[in-house]
Amino acid sequence: MPPARSATARAARSATARTAAPRRQSRPDAVSRTRPQGVAVRAPKLRVRWERVGRIGLLLVLAVVVGLYVEHALAYVSTRAQANAQQAIVNRLTRQNKALEGRQRSLNDPATIVRDARALGMIRPNEQSYSVTGLPGH
Numbered sequence: 623m624p625p626a627r628s629a630t631a632r633a634a635r636s637a638t639a640r641t642a643a644p645r646r647q648s649r650p651d652a653v654s655r656t657r658p659q660g661v662a663v664r665a666p667k668l669r670v671r672w673e674r675v676g677r678i679g680l681l682l683v684l685a686v687v688v689g690l691y692v693e694h695a696l697a698y699v700s701t702r703a704q705a706n707a708q709q710a711i712v713n714r715l716t717r718q719n720k721a722l723e724g725r726q727r728s729l730n731d732p733a734t735i736v737r738d739a740r741a742l743g744m745i746r747p748n749e750q751s752y753s754v755t756g757l758p759g760h
Contacts, residue, residue, distance in 0.1 A: 745751045
């Protein structure tokens with residue numbers, strides 16, 4: 623059995639431990655840093671950097687969300703262009719319809735009917751027609 627220490631010896635030892643300077647670890651020299659040949663090199667311990675994994679995961683989620691928005695934005699732009707093309711067709715057909723309605727009104731006018739009939743050489747019933755001949759150039 624080891625000899626018992628006295629309380630005063632223990633108190634003195636703890637007092638010197640508190641007041642003593644901390645031990646310094648000696649720095650290895652350049653010579654001691656080199657490994658002797660044949661000694662296996664330990665691979666560095668690989669740590670998982672969770673903050674980096676989290677950032678990459680968030681970037682992937684952001685890329686997916688942006689991709690979904692881009693797909694819908696392209697569909698919107700395509701639909702918008704198609705709607706503009708259809709509206710241009712409607713505007714052109716509306717102008718053409720108005721022109722045709724105006725032409726129909728003018729053709730239904732009795733004065734226009736008479737003018738066009740006279741241009742074709744027609745005459746009214748009971749009307750005397752005259753024909754001029756011998757004109758130069760005819």
